[in-house]
Amino acid sequence: MTLDFSTLLPYLDEILEGLVTTVWLTVATTFVGIALAIVVAYVRDGAPGIASSLLGAYVEVTRNTPFIVQLFFLFFGLPALGVPISATVAALLAMVLNLGAYTAEILRAGIDSTARGQHEAARALGLSRLQSFRHVVLVPAFSRVYPSLISQCIIVMLGSAVVSQISVFDLTYAANFIQSRNFRGFEVYLVVTLIYLLLAVGLRLGFEFVGRRLFAFRQGGSS
């Protein structure tokens, strides 16, 4: 048994290409997924109705099935219904829907822990439902659940390794590709795993930096 990492050197381009894909998928998912979650949380925070129930079902189904099955369902299932979908679009869609459902539930926990009276006070002061949701409900909820939000985005980034299974050229796909050429599976996967670890650390630091800017006024105010 010998480990030989030099056999990886000719494949730096592939690793870089995979890294770029994983990063842009993660960044795009973070923005779109959180936006989706805010809409879902807004509708579910309102009066019960059909829209609210449907979104509730979406959240529960997504949270209680594996990401890889959601991905296969979208990638193989939609074309069978006559909706053509590329691997990249299927991957992005699956990641957004996944992060959206988890984040909606995280936000809901944050909203539930905000005193109901604040919401009512805002309405009594003449703010519309949307205004009071945005200024009085959402922002405090966000700052309260921000740590969970960071963890969830990292989980989705790590979970994105699965999109290699529908042949999206991400970091894991690059690893599989190299492994099939140089037969050095362990070395390849070890290096790529470390890259994922660095991405996770980087993502956390980035989020914490943004969080300090976004919620600076709150941290100064609270004890």
Next chain:
Amino acid sequence: MTDFTLWDIVRNLLLAGRWTVVLSLIAFAGGAFVGLMLTLLRMGGLWPIRWLVRLYVDLFQGTPLLMQLFLAYFGAAVLGFDISAWTAASVALTLFTSAFLCDIWRGCVEAVPSGQWQAARVLGLNYLQSMRHVILPQALRLAVPPTVGFSVQVIKGTALASVIGFVELTKAGTMLNNAAFAPFTIFALVALGYFILCYPLSRYARYLERKLYGAGSR
């Protein structure tokens, strides 16, 4: 080519679903055992041990489960063992589960007020006795809801074992789809299978949490 009736598909998925259940149980039981050992080491041991446990937890929480499965599979080959997908999946999922449970349980032990520790030590109990009779019974009450909640993640995690060739629910779905080509039906049924396993656990975890922290949080 043979025609697949809906019942053929459902029956094959049910048969494969057994292995999803078995693998989940192995991963959860193994993970709980290793996780408990790690929690005890982290709470008590010397600083190098605490530091190592923390590194272990961070490594498993900061890397994809899929990579952990690949490394278990290929790592064993490098060491000269020819292991089956069964063994690789069981080992990888056990280690993955143990890291997360260790993190959850550490939080629960730390949530027990430190006055309880001091009181136990003042009364003459040693570390293990204080842990066994004073801290763990209180921590256990806090630990049940998040542990039940995490079991859902374990079940969903077993789906990734399909990638290294372990035939469970997801792998059976892709194999059936290759033969019958009815992706919409088949993957909807696969998803339903996981939902039936996971949803009751999710609901139960939420119920336990409400019961523990009281319903009047709002």
